[in-house]
Amino acid sequence: MxxxxxxxxxxxxxxxxxxxxxxxxxxxxxxxxxxxxxxxxxxxxxxxxNKQTLFLNVFNKSWIETFEKLDNIIYSKGQKEFKINSFVEILYKEIFERKGMGKHLIKSSNLKNEEIDIKKELLTRVKKIISENEKDENLKCKYEERLLETILVTFIAMMNEHSKEYEKNIDYLSSFLLNIYNSIEKY
Missing domain, CATH: 1.10.10.60 (Homeodomain-like)
Structure with missing residues (x-):
């Protein structure tokens, strides 16, 4: 035994x-x-x-708590600007702390298992934070999927290219999302 x-x-x-x-x-x-x-x-x-099964378990399980934090921001009351800034701060911190696992977000379509598709779940939350109404699943955007993927890639690019500028990256990304929110119908 x-x-x-x-x-x-x-x-x-x-x-x-x-x-x-x-x-x-x-x-x-x-x-x-x-x-x-x-x-x-x-x-x-x-x-x-095997290592892949362990990695998938760790990768997926670690994101569940992050999704709860992001959902709390999405469904909270308050001004959109404050909510977007809080959302960016949490998401940036969570990806940043994962360092070696953060890059796998972009490739996460290869990391799917029966439990959860991290990239899809994350993109759904990004969509909700930049929507007029958090319950509205439509962005009224011609290139919705590409826009959401661009946002995700931009987060990772800021970490890679400006890794020592944590606050500036958060400020930039918050402004970036706020500008998208303000001009979503133009896309």
């Missing part, structure tokens, strides 16, 4: 999240995750059959 370790799944998640965030997917292997978790590699394989 295998030894039961208290909180093992939380330890694995925490270790894997930190390692993938710091080093990216390619530079982390199951041995490193097991060592960081304080367990044997075989024990790790009892929970996850």
């Amino acid at each position: 295998p030894k039961i370790i208290d909180g093992i799944e939380d330890k694995i998640f925490s270790s894997a999240f930190n390692l993938f965030s710091q080093h990216g997917y390619k530079n982390v292997d199951m041995k490193i995750i097991a060592k960081s978790s304080g367990i044997a590699v075989g024990t790790l394989y009892n929970y996850y059959p």
Whole structure:
């Protein structure tokens, strides 16, 4: 009978999240995750059959809390400018803290599993924050999907190109989204 370790799944998640965030997917292997978790590699394989399954689990699970934070902003009362700024601040911080995993957002169509499509969920929330009415799913925009993807890519580009200018990036991205909100019918 295998030894039961208290909180093992939380330890694995925490270790894997930190390692993938710091080093990216390619530079982390199951041995490193097991060592960081304080367990044997075989024990790790009892929970996850391979690195990709573990990564998908960590990637998806880590975004669930982020979506809750973003939803709280979307459905809160207040001026649109304040809501957009708060939304950008949270989203930027969450992507920034994921470092090595943040880039996978762009490629997340390759990371789909049965549970959740992160990119689709994120784009839905971006759409809601820049809509006239948060319950309205239509942006009245000819190139809606491309616009939403451009916004996501812009977030990541700001982090890569201006990584030490956290506040300026948030200010720029907030202005960017506010301008889109103010001119959405022109697109």
